[in-house]
Amino acid sequence: MATMTYLQAISSALRDEMRTDERVFLMGEDIGVFGGAFKVTDGFIDEFGPDRVIDTPLAESAIIGCAVGAAVVGLRPVCEMQFADFISCGFDQLVNVAGKMHFRQGLAVPLVVRMPSGGGFSGGPFHSQNPEAWFMHAPGLKVVAPSTAEDAKGLLCHAIHDPNPVCYMEHKHLYRRVKGDVPDGVYETPFAARVAQPGSDLVVIAYGAMVGVALEAVGDGLDGASVEVLDLRSLVPLDEDAILDSVGRCAKVVIVDEANATCAAGAQVAALIAEKGFESLDGPVIRVSTPDVPIPFSPPLEAAILPNVERVREACRELLAY
Amino acid sequence: MSLDVAPPARAVDVDQGGHLTVDDRVWLLRAMLVMRGLEERAMSLYRQGRVPGSFYDGYGQEAVSAGAAFATAPEDRLCILHRDLAAHVIRGVAPARILAQYLGREGGITRGRDGNVHFGDRTVGCVGMVSMLPDMMLVATGMAMAFKLRGERRCAMTWFGDGSTSRGDFHEAMNWAGVQKLPVVFVLENNQYAYSTPLDKQFAVDPVERAAVYGFTGVKVDGNDVEAVFEAARVARGRAVDGGGPTLIEAVTMRMHGHAAHDDMKYVPRAQVDEWRARDPIDRQEARLAELGVDVAAVRASVTTEIDAATEEALASPMPDPASAASGVFCEGEPEILGDGVARWSGFLGEA
Ligand SMILES: Cc1ncc(C[n+]2csc(CCOP(=O)(O)OP(=O)(O)O)c2C)c(N)n1
Numbered sequence: 001m002a003t004m005t006y007l008q009a010i011s012s013a014l015r016d017e018m019r020t021d022e023r024v025f026l027m028g029e030d031i032g033v034f035g036g037a038f039k040v041t042d043g044f045i046d047e048f049g050p051d052r053v054i055d056t057p058l059a060e061s062a063i064i065g066c067a068v069g070a071a072v073v074g075l076r077p078v079c080e081m082q083f084a085d086f087i088s089c090g091f092d093q094l095v096n097v098a099g100k101m102h103f104r105q106g107l108a109v110p111l112v113v114r115m116p117s118g119g120g121f122s123g124g125p126f127h128s129q130n131p132e133a134w135f136m137h138a139p140g141l142k143v144v145a146p147s148t149a150e151d152a153k154g155l156l157c158h159a160i161h162d163p164n165p166v167c168y169m170e171h172k173h174l175y176r177r178v179k180g181d182v183p184d185g186v187y188e189t190p191f192a193a194r195v196a197q198p199g200s201d202l203v204v205i206a207y208g209a210m211v212g213v214a215l216e217a218v219g220d221g222l223d224g225a226s227v228e229v230l231d232l233r234s235l236v237p238l239d240e241d242a243i244l245d246s247v248g249r250c251a252k253v254v255i256v257d258e259a260n261a262t263c264a265a266g267a268q269v270a271a272l273i274a275e276k277g278f279e280s281l282d283g284p285v286i287r288v289s290t291p292d293v294p295i296p297f298s299p300p301l302e303a304a305i306l307p308n309v310e311r312v313r314e315a316c317r318e319l320l321a322y
Numbered sequence: 323m324s325l326d327v328a329p330p331a332r333a334v335d336v337d338q339g340g341h342l343t344v345d346d347r348v349w350l351l352r353a354m355l356v357m358r359g360l361e362e363r364a365m366s367l368y369r370q371g372r373v374p375g376s377f378y379d380g381y382g383q384e385a386v387s388a389g390a391a392f393a394t395a396p397e398d399r400l401c402i403l404h405r406d407l408a409a410h411v412i413r414g415v416a417p418a419r420i421l422a423q424y425l426g427r428e429g430g431i432t433r434g435r436d437g438n439v440h441f442g443d444r445t446v447g448c449v450g451m452v453s454m455l456p457d458m459m460l461v462a463t464g465m466a467m468a469f470k471l472r473g474e475r476r477c478a479m480t481w482f483g484d485g486s487t488s489r490g491d492f493h494e495a496m497n498w499a500g501v502q503k504l505p506v507v508f509v510l511e512n513n514q515y516a517y518s519t520p521l522d523k524q525f526a527v528d529p530v531e532r533a534a535v536y537g538f539t540g541v542k543v544d545g546n547d548v549e550a551v552f553e554a555a556r557v558a559r560g561r562a563v564d565g566g567g568p569t570l571i572e573a574v575t576m577r578m579h580g581h582a583a584h585d586d587m588k589y590v591p592r593a594q595v596d597e598w599r600a601r602d603p604i605d606r607q608e609a610r611l612a613e614l615g616v617d618v619a620a621v622r623a624s625v626t627t628e629i630d631a632a633t634e635e636a637l638a639s640p641m642p643d644p645a646s647a648a649s650g651v652f653c654e655g656e657p658e659i660l661g662d663g664v665a666r667w668s669g670f671l672g673e674a
């Protein structure tokens with residue numbers, strides 16, 4: 001056990017996996033000599049060499065497509081998108097080639113795509129997106145999004161072991177802000193939700209960076225109410241049982257996601273609750289999310305659209321008073 | 323600059339080195355005949371409404387897939403495209419399974435999950451194509467990358483059309499394969515058209531010339547001569563497994579049918595079709611073998627018998643269970659691996 005940042009936990013997962021499984025290798029832009037745009041793979045090339053820490057050309061389609069090829073002949077590629085946003089250039093290979101392979105041909109594609117995602121630092125429209133819903137809508141892809149250092153490592157280990165393509169959404173804002181105790185060696189965090197804080201009067205459902213926002217918003221309780229925070233951790237598969245269990249116990253639901261609102265992960269959770277949790281509800285489901293605009297660059301503009309502690313608290317208060 | 327199909331400057335000639343036995347040459351003919359026979363059969367089933375969806379064939383282009391796949395070893399891996407049925411035949415996929423695939427049956431290679439030529443039999447080392455062209459160039463490049471990383475003497479081979487050369491994945495695959503000197507063979511099937519679009523609307527420079535700018539060899543070959551295609555592929559494979567990097571083979575041929583069954587190809591000049599009909603790859607190989615004293619009629623007859631039996635078997639085979647429609651999206655257990663294919667070429671016999 002060691003205390004480390006979310007970023008160090010990601011590095012630790014990659015390092016431990018590469019030490020224990022020689023099939024695991026990394027591909028990405030500037031991940032070798034430079035150690036990655038965010039330094040997740042700093043020093044890796046010295047330990048594992050350029051054959052396992054591959055500096056690729058600037059070519060996202062090639063990164064994903066070649067990873068598919070390597071995966072079907074027995075390797076375990078972990079691809080880094082320099083920013084999650086650039087997956088748009090590798091989208092076709094991920095969605096059409098990787099995602100549909102097993103269904104069509106019974107051929108597994110064990111690959112992981114690491115996607116540094118999220119805003120809050122003036123990254124602007126092309127370096128701040130949360131594109132997880134793109135992949136949730138594409139059959140055959142798993143999607144996970146850790147909020148803690150421990151889960152950052154455990155979910156990544158699990159993703160590498162999984163025989164399917166996994167989109168691993170790592171939130172840039174958490175890289176150096178979130179710290180925690182992380183077990184040594186390889187371990188798996190299940191692709192399932194966790195109760196980040198138990199409560200009984202209202203549940204805030206969130207994932208990734210929004211879990212921390214939710215926890216801060218509700219504190220140990222809000223105006224005397226007992227508020228639960230459910231961290232989804234995995235978006236595909238979506239932990240329906242955990243969601244419906246929280247809804248059943250709390251009866252009031254606020255769903256937070258940092259992604260643009262329409263068809264976001266939170267919209268799927270809301271639809272699930274409408275279909276299967278309606279009887280338990282004691283008030284409308286309230287969503288807090290980013291409006292459907294590209295993420296603006298200028299700090300006051302960006303702050304105006306991203307969900308924050310105040311907006312979550314306000315939503316909770318409104319619903320508690322319902 | 324001409325995009326015409328004049329005899330290529332660096333043409334690959336017919337088996338000058340004596341790499342093909344008579345049996346090999348008969349096998350090449352057989353594979354082409356099976357391809358043509360299966361596609362003709364499937365086309366008539368399509369016209370009877372028994373093959374759902376659409377139907378694509380490679381009539382007149384049989385030499386390209388037969389010749390190139392014949393040069394692959396069991397441990398090589400292939401991404402086969404939509405006009406390349408003979409490659410599946412050579413790797414050992416049974417005709418009945420191919421017809422079952424067209425018919426959407428449980429016994430088809432994709433068990434009804436995907437249609438027509440969108441298949442690859444993983445048990446014989448093939449990864450089935452997706453519609454998006456030419457995505458499979460990158461998958462083949464990635465397989466080659468894995469072979470190189472593990473220090474294995476094997477190659478990946480993939481096919482794609484003239485139209486496919488315009489998309490970014492062509493560039494990304496050629497570039498990466500060139501940078502890493504990967505053991506991959508790219509077979510460009512220049513059949514003069516991409517759907518209705520002729521070559522002069524597709525590119526300003528003959529794609530074979532591009533190989534050089536990516537740092538590897540490009541060769542042009544008569545795509546209607548199965549032995550010439552084989553020879554080019556044999557050399558390319560040898561280069562690949564010896565660490566010499568990728569090769570782009572441009573096989574010049576002609577799409578003799580419409581893009582798909584619905585297409586009457588009115589946009590193709592009659593004279594062009596007639597000119598190419600005189601260069602039919604099957605006729606050519608038959609003439610060659612007849613001169614060697616092979617009983618070509620007997621080969622034809624045995625192929626017809628095989629296809630008749632396969633048709634009967636496929637038509638009698640069950641449709642997939644509707645209850646299984648949503649199953650298999652994810653791999654639940656251990657990943658299945660790609661198996662080795664069959665190598666028919668006598669040149670591999672001594673290597674085993
Ligand atoms: C990326 C992409 N865009 C459009 C299509 C639709 N389409 C299917 S085949 C085809 C023509 C392909 O031409 P070519 O690459 O020359 O192959 P050919 O069919 O001639 O063998 C088109 C446009 C496609 N399959 N993929």
Ligand SMILES: [Mg+2]
Nearest residue numbers: 483484515516
């Ligand atoms: Mg074409």
